[in-house]
Amino acid sequence: MPPTEPESVQTPTPVTSVDLRKEMAEVGIAEVLDELDRELVGLLPVKTRIREIAALLLIERIRKQMNLNTESLTLHMSFTGNPGTGKTTVALRMANILHRLGFVRRGHVVNVTRDDLVGQYIGHTAPKTKEILKKAMGGVLFIDEAYYLYRPENERDYGQEAIEMLLQVMETQREDLVVILAGYGDRMEKFFQSNPGFRSRVAHHIDFPDYTDDELLSIAEIMLHDMSYKFTDRAREAFVRYLDLRKRQPLFANARSVRNALDRMRLRQANRLFHDLDRVLGVDDVMSLDESDVLASRIFAPSGDGVKKPAGNG
Secondary structure (H helix, E strand, O other), rough: OOOOOOOOOOOOOOOOOOOHHHHHHHHHHHHHHHHHHHHOOHHHHHHHHHHHHHHHHHHHHHHOOOOOOOOOOOOOOEEEOOOOOOOOHHHHHHHHHHHHHOOOOOOOEEOOHHHHHHHOOOHHHHHHHHHHHHHOOOOOEEOOOHHHOOOOOOOOOOHHHHHHHHHHHHHHOOOOOOOEEEEEEHHHHHHHOOOOOHHHOOOOOEEOOOOHHHHHHHHHHHHHHOOOEEOOOOHHHHHHHEEEEEOOOOOOHHHHHHHHHHHHHHHHHHHHHHHHOOOOOOOHHHHHEEEHHOOHHHOOOOOOOOOOOOHHHO
16 A cells, blocks of 8 residues: 655645734734723823833734744833832733733733742752742743842842843743843842843833822722722812822832722721711711821821821821
């Protein structure tokens, strides 16, 4: 019996034209970008940069469909800014975009700090770092306060071992893992100066500005709405004053500090209502935060302008 000839492999015919709007709808990129707009107040420079990266990825996807020459994109990123400016939220949305466009397999985010990567003894760092990299493969590895990986003042520190492993994976497996390094801008700049290997592998540097007073107030009201709460008019005025004082204290963390403040105000409201057991409560009563719930913060205690009080006690 004569040997059978192997079947020829059919090569997909490259497309010659693509309906851009239809392509965007199929992968759902506009949906993710709209979601980002809804989730985050302000941050126009950040949102603009994310849209630019999404456009690059979409066109690269189309180029592949057209069988045009393409080079492997370097997609590692640096997010710089103060706490509470939306870096983690943007990382989650970026992972979703990468997954929808086929640049990562799974689209999940593994969020770590130095402690997750670096061991305290000889032989501990490599297994810890390998385990984290294994979990992150096919998605995004988000390293918060990445500069703590490098501690040159301690000659017995094992952070350098983790750095070398990360650099190798960022170069050799960049088609299966995107690394986002995050932290304060000035510290990240020193980190890149001390570790040029990271700078050469990071293609996108995105700075997250602090929120303005008006944006912080909008964030607070959105958070309250989502929890079925609201400010009374006088409470809103008091909260504006609260923000002015709180921002002048150390360790102010933008939206994170706003959420913490609202949690304490809800606690005060609940206790205020609880102490009047003979009262019949309506929906508006349990939804409304009033002026006293805001002004009970120790930030307003009579000791000057509140600047010197311990942070986080509001």
